[in-house]
Amino acid sequence: PTISDSNGGLVSDATSDLKTRRTAQQLDLRVKSTMVWPFGSSGSGKEKSSDNGSNAKSKQPVSWSDSLSISTPDQFAAAKEWAPMVVFSLVGLGALQLYSNYLRRIPGAAFVRPSFFRSRSLYGRVTSVGDGDNFHMFHTPGGKAVGWGWLRRIPNTRKDLKDRTIPIRIAGVDAPEGAHFGKPAQPFAAEALKWLSDYLLHRNIRAYVYKRDQYNRIVATVYVRRFFIRRNVGLEMVKRGLATTYEAKSGAEYGGLKDVYERAEAKAKRQRKGMWAGNPNEFESPRQYKEKWGKHEKPSG
Numbered sequence: 102p103t104i105s106d107s108n109g110g111l112v113s114d115a116t117s118d119l120k121t122r123r124t125a126q127q128l129d130l131r132v133k134s135t136m137v138w139p140f141g142s143s144g145s146g147k148e149k150s151s152d153n154g155s156n157a158k159s160k161q162p163v164s165w166s167d168s169l170s171i172s173t174p175d176q177f178a179a180a181k182e183w184a185p186m187v188v189f190s191l192v193g194l195g196a197l198q199l200y201s202n203y204l205r206r207i208p209g210a211a212f213v214r215p216s217f218f219r220s221r222s223l224y225g226r227v228t229s230v231g232d233g234d235n236f237h238m239f240h241t242p243g244g245k246a247v248g249w250g251w252l253r254r255i256p257n258t259r260k261d262l263k264d265r266t267i268p269i270r271i272a273g274v275d276a277p278e279g280a281h282f283g284k285p286a287q288p289f290a291a292e293a294l295k296w297l298s299d300y301l302l303h304r305n306i307r308a309y310v311y312k313r314d315q316y317n318r319i320v321a322t323v324y325v326r327r328f329f330i331r332r333n334v335g336l337e338m339v340k341r342g343l344a345t346t347y348e349a350k351s352g353a354e355y356g357g358l359k360d361v362y363e364r365a366e367a368k369a370k371r372q373r374k375g376m377w378a379g380n381p382n383e384f385e386s387p388r389q390y391k392e393k394w395g396k397h398e399k400p401s402g
Contacts, residue, residue, distance in 0.1 A: 204247060207240045208265050210317050213310065222309045223321070226255050227301040228262050233276025233293030234335075234344060235318060236301060237266040244305065268318040269308055273355040273362050274335040274344040275387040277376060287390050289376040293343040301325060301334065311354040322356040333358070339365040342375020348388040 207213055207223065217223075225238040226249075239262065241249035249255060256262050277287035279294065301323075308321035323334040338344035339362050346362040347353050355362065370377045377384070385393070 204242050206242055207267060210267050210313055210319050213267070213313065213319055217310055218312055219310075222307050223267065223319070224305065224307050225267070226250075226305055227303060228257070228266055230294065230298040230302055231268075232279055233290060233297055234271045234274060234338070235269060236297065237262075237268050238306060238308065239266050241305070268316075269323065270314055270316075270318040270320045271335045271338075272311055272320045272322050273347050273353070273358055274339055275347045276338060276344040278387055278390050284394050287376075287385065287387065288379065289343060292375070293338065296341065296343055297334075297338070300327075300337070306334070309356060311356065320354050322358070336362060336365055340369055340374075342369040342373075342377045345376075345386050345388075348386065 213223070223238070223240055224242060224244055225240040228237050228239050230236040239255055241253075241255060243249065245251065247253075256265065276293040276297075277290035278284075279290045280286040304325055306323050306325045308319065308323050310319050310321045312320050314320050324331050325334055326332070335344065336358070339346065346359065346366050347355070369375065
């Protein structure tokens with residue numbers, strides 16, 4: 102029943118307003134006590150009425166910690182869409198890095214990056230030998246494993262090789278000087294050139310690179326496989342008396358093998374091999390020859 106007060110108001114209405122305010126306060130306290138995770142899948146928390154007029158049911162707020170364990174079909178579907186793109190992107194970047202660092206062919210000495218020096222090696226085919234201690238190589242990164250020599254042709258004519266090879270100066274050793282600009286050749290210069298040509302020409306070698314010299318050659322310790330044995334080319338020349346240990350006050354590169362070269366040279370000298378076979382008093386080293394003629398090394402080939 103409705104009871105009117107002296108001012109014409111309704112007592113029941115006042116009671117209803119009081120209950121409504123209390124309910125709102127309780128709901129407000131409840132919401133404040135729970136931190137709602139804005140990205141939860143529980144919706145906005147608003148009340149929804151059923152079609153048959155049943156009592157409204159409020160969705161419970163989802164806390165941050167609870168939302169972490171909730172997965173919806175939509176989330177899995179989205180992951181399936183972008184996961185392949187991420188995988189393909191990573192694979193593509195990895196392939197590009199592999200090609201850039203290990204499979205990119207280097208056409209000349211100017212293209213050898215400084216980061217290669219003292220940390221990387223070059224693999225390729227010797228295309229010409231210009232002197233007793235230097236030659237040209239055609240870079241074949243990856244070798245036969247990536248098709249060089251059977252799927253990918255290695256040029257063999259001077260025209261096809263022009264501006265496509267890397268000049269290599271063998272590190273740590275010095276071969277007798279050939280004739281240059283009217284100056285006579287040293288004894289055993291021809292023998293050293295012939296031996297190096299027979300040993301390397303048209304063979305695959307690996308060069309551990311150290312620097313680029315004043316003639317734009319790459320100074321490197323060179324290895325070649327002969328009869329399945331890996332040989333240090335410079336050391337083999339010293340053993341045969343066809344080269345000396347490189348003589349320089351500074352700037353020489355030995356690849357940590359200077360003592361090895363000096364011991365091999367001393368042994369060849371005792372056994373009077375190659376350039377050591379003549380009169381010791383008349384011996385002139387490649388360095389002495391260059392100093393006598395007042396010039397530095399002349400690049401060949």
